[in-house]
Amino acid sequence: MTESSLHPTSEVAVALELNGNLVHATVPAHRTLLDMLRDDLGLLGTKRCCAEGECGACSVLLDGELVNSCLVLGAEANGGVLLTIEGLSMDGVTDLQAEFLAAGAVQCGVCIPGQVMAAEQLLRTNPDASRDEIRDAMSGNLCRCASYQRIVQAIQAAAVGRRSDA
Amino acid sequence: MPDENQKLSSSGPNAGTHRVVGQPVHRYGGVDRVTGAQRYLSDITFANAAHVAFATIPVGCAAIDAIDTSPAWAMPGVIAVVHADDLPQPVARFGVSHKDRPVIATKMVNYHGEPVVAVVAETEDEAHAAANAAVIHYTELPGVYGLDAALAGDAHLVQDPSVRPRDDLNSTNVLEQVEYAWGDVDSDGISSPTIIEDTYTFPMVTHFPIEPGGIVAAPTDDGGIEIYSPVQHPYLLQRTIADVWSIPLSRVRVIAPDPGGGFGGKQTPRYEPLIAFLALKTGRTCRLVLSLEEAFQLMRRSGCRIHARTGFSESGELAFHEMQVDFVVGAYADVAPRVMTKGSYVGAGPYRIPRVSINARAVLTNTVPSCAFRGFGAPQVGWATESQLDAGARALGLDSLEIRRRNLVEHDEAFIRGDYEARSDGRWHESLEKAAELIGWHEPTPSGRGRGIAVGIKPGATTGLSQSLVRLLYDGSAMAYAGTSDMGQGARTLWKQILADELGVDLDLITIISGDTNSVPFDLQTSASRSTVFMGNAVLAACEDIRDRVLKLYAEATGTAQSELAHSPGQLVTPSGAIALVEAAQTALGGLRGEFVGQGTCRLWGEKGHPLGGDAAFYEFNATAIEVEVDHATGEILLTKHVTVGDVGTEINPLQVVSQDEGAAIMGLGHSLMEQMLFDDNGQIVNLGAIDYRIPTFNDVALDMQTASIENNDGPGPYGCKGISEGALLCTAGAVGAAVADAVGTPVRELPITAERVWRTIRDANRDSPV
Numbered sequence: 001m002t003e004s005s006l007h008p009t010s011e012v013a014v015a016l017e018l019n020g021n022l023v024h025a026t027v028p029a030h031r032t033l034l035d036m037l038r039d040d041l042g043l044l045g046t047k048r049c050c051a052e053g054e055c056g057a058c059s060v061l062l063d064g065e066l067v068n069s070c071l072v073l074g075a076e077a078n079g080g081v082l083l084t085i086e087g088l089s090m091d092g093v094t095d096l097q098a099e100f101l102a103a104g105a106v107q108c109g110v111c112i113p114g115q116v117m118a119a120e121q122l123l124r125t126n127p128d129a130s131r132d133e134i135r136d137a138m139s140g141n142l143c144r145c146a147s148y149q150r151i152v153q154a155i156q157a158a159a160v161g162r163r164s165d166a
Numbered sequence: 167m168p169d170e171n172q173k174l175s176s177s178g179p180n181a182g183t184h185r186v187v188g189q190p191v192h193r194y195g196g197v198d199r200v201t202g203a204q205r206y207l208s209d210i211t212f213a214n215a216a217h218v219a220f221a222t223i224p225v226g227c228a229a230i231d232a233i234d235t236s237p238a239w240a241m242p243g244v245i246a247v248v249h250a251d252d253l254p255q256p257v258a259r260f261g262v263s264h265k266d267r268p269v270i271a272t273k274m275v276n277y278h279g280e281p282v283v284a285v286v287a288e289t290e291d292e293a294h295a296a297a298n299a300a301v302i303h304y305t306e307l308p309g310v311y312g313l314d315a316a317l318a319g320d321a322h323l324v325q326d327p328s329v330r331p332r333d334d335l336n337s338t339n340v341l342e343q344v345e346y347a348w349g350d351v352d353s354d355g356i357s358s359p360t361i362i363e364d365t366y367t368f369p370m371v372t373h374f375p376i377e378p379g380g381i382v383a384a385p386t387d388d389g390g391i392e393i394y395s396p397v398q399h400p401y402l403l404q405r406t407i408a409d410v411w412s413i414p415l416s417r418v419r420v421i422a423p424d425p426g427g428g429f430g431g432k433q434t435p436r437y438e439p440l441i442a443f444l445a446l447k448t449g450r451t452c453r454l455v456l457s458l459e460e461a462f463q464l465m466r467r468s469g470c471r472i473h474a475r476t477g478f479s480e481s482g483e484l485a486f487h488e489m490q491v492d493f494v495v496g497a498y499a500d501v502a503p504r505v506m507t508k509g510s511y512v513g514a515g516p517y518r519i520p521r522v523s524i525n526a527r528a529v530l531t532n533t534v535p536s537c538a539f540r541g542f543g544a545p546q547v548g549w550a551t552e553s554q555l556d557a558g559a560r561a562l563g564l565d566s567l568e569i570r571r572r573n574l575v576e577h578d579e580a581f582i583r584g585d586y587e588a589r590s591d592g593r594w595h596e597s598l599e600k601a602a603e604l605i606g607w608h609e610p611t612p613s614g615r616g617r618g619i620a621v622g623i624k625p626g627a628t629t630g631l632s633q634s635l636v637r638l639l640y641d642g643s644a645m646a647y648a649g650t651s652d653m654g655q656g657a658r659t660l661w662k663q664i665l666a667d668e669l670g671v672d673l674d675l676i677t678i679i680s681g682d683t684n685s686v687p688f689d690l691q692t693s694a695s696r697s698t699v700f701m702g703n704a705v706l707a708a709c710e711d712i713r714d715r716v717l718k719l720y721a722e723a724t725g726t727a728q729s730e731l732a733h734s735p736g737q738l739v740t741p742s743g744a745i746a747l748v749e750a751a752q753t754a755l756g757g758l759r760g761e762f763v764g765q766g767t768c769r770l771w772g773e774k775g776h777p778l779g780g781d782a783a784f785y786e787f788n789a790t791a792i793e794v795e796v797d798h799a800t801g802e803i804l805l806t807k808h809v810t811v812g813d814v815g816t817e818i819n820p821l822q823v824v825s826q827d828e829g830a831a832i833m834g835l836g837h838s839l840m841e842q843m844l845f846d847d848n849g850q851i852v853n854l855g856a857i858d859y860r861i862p863t864f865n866d867v868a869l870d871m872q873t874a875s876i877e878n879n880d881g882p883g884p885y886g887c888k889g890i891s892e893g894a895l896l897c898t899a900g901a902v903g904a905a906v907a908d909a910v911g912t913p914v915r916e917l918p919i920t921a922e923r924v925w926r927t928i929r930d931a932n933r934d935s936p937v
Contacts, residue, residue: 044202044205044209045201045202045203046202047202047206047209047376047377047426048208049376049377049378049458049856050458050855050856050857051457051458052855052856052857054855054856054857055376055458055856057376084202085201085202086201086202089200089201089202089203093197093200093201097197097200097201100196100200101192101193101196101197101200102192104190104193104821104822104824104825105825106193106196106199106200107193107427107654107655107656107825107826107829108375108376108377108424108425108426108427108428108653108654109195109196109198109199109200109204109424109426109654110206110375110376110377110426110427111376112199112200113200113201113202116200134864135864135865135867136864136865138864139863139864139865140863141864142376142856142861142863143376144373144374144375144376144427144429144833144861145427145654145825145829146828146829146830146831146832146833146862146867147825147828147829148828148832148862148863148864148867149828149867149871150824150825150828151864152864
């Protein structure tokens with residue numbers, strides 16, 4: 001089913017706090033948050049792969065929860081607080097992103113924004129995660145280059161760094 | 167000037183000291199990738215672009231009776247609705263090995279997903295809606311979806327004989343076949359005390375790049391066209407578009423944004439000629455963005471069935487090895503014949519075998535055309551050969567390691583005999599022993615677990631050409647132009663490292679230009695793990711060319727005799743001592759400034775008559791050891807240890823070697839344990855998409871995973887390197903299979919080794935054994 005075959009197309013106004021700024025958009029009611037970010041708001045850092053909630057490439061933080069933006073409607077973000085990879089990177093490369101680079105976790109890179117968002121959420125909610133907990137928490141984010149070990153290493157290194165900074 | 171046609175030879179350890187080569191330099195483009203700033207094809211915006219969508223039918227084989235485009239034309243935003251009748255007749259066919267793939271489905275649909283109608287509309291949604299509205303009337307035909315059906319006497323022919331009129335095989339579904347043999351192949355092998363005979367299967371699997379891909383085509387004012395496509399081979403795409411639509415190469419510009427994962431799946435043109443036609447016809451920039459499901463219908467690895475018969479002496483030496491190898495290549499040839507010939511060429515493995523006979527066929531079926539995929543045929547055939555070795559070991563009371571120790575060739579020993587023999591270009595026993603050491607082979611296997619070790623080999627490129635330009639600018643910064651597509655392997659990082667050392671330029675001051683045929687010199691292709699060797703040598707030669715030029719101009723500018731000057735990496739040596747090359751370059755350039763431009767070429771000629779067109783520039787060799795725990799009640803497998811060791815020559819960037827090795831090894835777990843494309847009786851892909859097709863996740867990685875390299879500086883690339891990006895998946899299946907057989911007592915011969923297959927194997931073994 002595609003958007004244009006849904007009739008009638010009703011549009012909804014969406015207002016949300018996006019990466020710290022209040023943003024307004026008017027989008028078709030059935031438009032996903034992923035498509036709204038990419039096509040209506042021009043934020044292309046959130047990547048699209050499966051578009052059915054299986055790969056995690058489009059992960060963002062909505063109201064402090066990790067979500068696949070392909071499974072959320074843009075309208076559902078109305079009134080919400082949304083953090084995307086652009087917001088996370090606003091002041092340059094974070095400690096976590098630097099650890100991704102140092103660990104050799106970045107290959108083709110398409111999954112990486114989603115991996116970074118998922119890893120950031122894990123560090124915020126479970127800063128002392130064990131390796132098994134990291135693997136479980138990250139298992140919804142696919143990487144076909146299979147940088148999995150490198151990503152686990154990056155998350156562990158960032159966790160150590162944040163503990164010593166705390 | 168550097169030798170234009172330098173022969174590839176092992177260069178040995180470089181005499182100079184490296185500052186940057188050999189260091190874990192962070193990947194080029196890494197910051198853009200972690201911040202989301204990297205622009206892949208679908209992230210690039212085009213002013214006033216129109217959008218393309220395809221209409222397909224839900225069967226794998228049908229005659230197209232009629233197409234009613236009027237409902238599509240009636241949809242909003244439609245600019246064009248095109249099918250085969252709208253193209254110049256006869257509809258052009260193209261392909262790298264056979265010109266058999268039509269620009270759009272013509273009279274027939276030969277696999278599920280083949281585009282029948284293309285719609286151009288103002289928006290993506292409108293294009294999809296209009297494509298859905300097109301009505302395709304068709305008659306389903308009894309397509310062939312598996313080997314037995316395709317090889318049956320009365321089988322439906324996937325390709326009409328008129329597509330390959332001069333081909334003796336055109337009344338069959340065999341696209342090509344090849345035979346390799348040496349020794350007394352007519353002997354029946356009765357004298358071998360231990361003979362193992364079995365059949366093995368390898369599934370069709372899909373590349374599943376996280377970037378499914380897409381194409382943008384824009385007509386240019388001079389009657390030419392620009393094509394944006396995340397391809398591994400921009401120059402092949404350029405040539406294909408030029409050939410199909412009769413446009414001079416100079417007016418076909420291919421811009422190749424970094425592929426978001428390639429793995430062999432983004433090598434050859436498929437839909438580009440069609441999108442180019444739509445752009446030329448409508449005069450609009452036409453944009454196609456593929457879904458993951460469409461990517462499944464664009465690329466896959468050939469499945470394979472191997473029947474093998476292998477003889478061993480009492481002490482476990484291989485006496486003979488015979489194989490019938492059938493690759494399931496799909497509806498069009500793509501590079502599948504090459505996959506078949508190259509994969510089966512090394513099918514007997516890196517072993518000392520006096521008598522070998524391999525018959526291989528590339529068999530057409532009504533399935534997605536198969537293409538290159540990491541390993542290029544070697545994993546399929548190697549799965550059978552490695553499993554046969556283990557079966558022989560079990561019969562003789564040896565283990566996986568010992569049987570390989572007794573048969574693996576020594577350095578410079580022939581493992582392929584006959585008229586065009588191939589010899590080991592590495593010290594492969596070192597990799598085998600290192601893998602055994604890392605997994606703790608000599609310690610007892612913990613209770614309930616099993617271990618296996620396997621080896622794999624793949625021939626690198628057998629011919630090739632890479633050209634590069636390097637510019638040393640006045641301020642001491644530098645640029646390299648290198649046509650390698652950077653799809654995750656990190657090619658540009660290596661070029662930066664080479665420039666940094668050879669020119670003495672800081673890493674931060676180096677820019678690499680790639681992915682644009684208008685500005686970057688020719689490179690044959692990004693495949694076969696060839697780039698570090700071929701393009702690396704070209705970049706290195708371009709740097710040496712620059713040093714020559716600096717020397718000559720410095721002599722002229724300072725009135726020094728050229729004979730009193732010499733250069734070395736990063737330096738010009740003058741009578742008063744060595745100075746930095748950058749400083750010498752500034753002195754030489756003087757007040758007019760300007761820059762130095764160096765050119766480098768690496769060309770490997772083939773060998774006439776050789777079955778592969780030439781001996782490989784290098785071989786990728788890998789040893790993999792696996793330990794598993796098997797739940798006998800459910801058949802579930804837990805990977806406890808996974809070790810791979812590659813024979814890499816020299817690590818130019820150890821961080822990238824580890825990334826590629828781990829990535830290949832984990833990807834190898836896919837076809838070994840979980841991945842397979844499944845088709846129904848109508849040729850539809852049953853598990854189309856990420857929900858139903860499972861690839862390895864974080865939780866599928868072994869509890870303990872290690873990779874290691876053997877560095878003997880014995881490769882033909884810069885500083886003695888070899889290509890490395892495929893090795894670690896060549897023998898994953900063999901090692902997993904051996905470990906599972908060790909754990910449960912009986913081997914599984916069909917991949918993937920799913921829990922269900924293990925459970926059935928255990929059940930059948932218990933049923934057969936006396937209580």
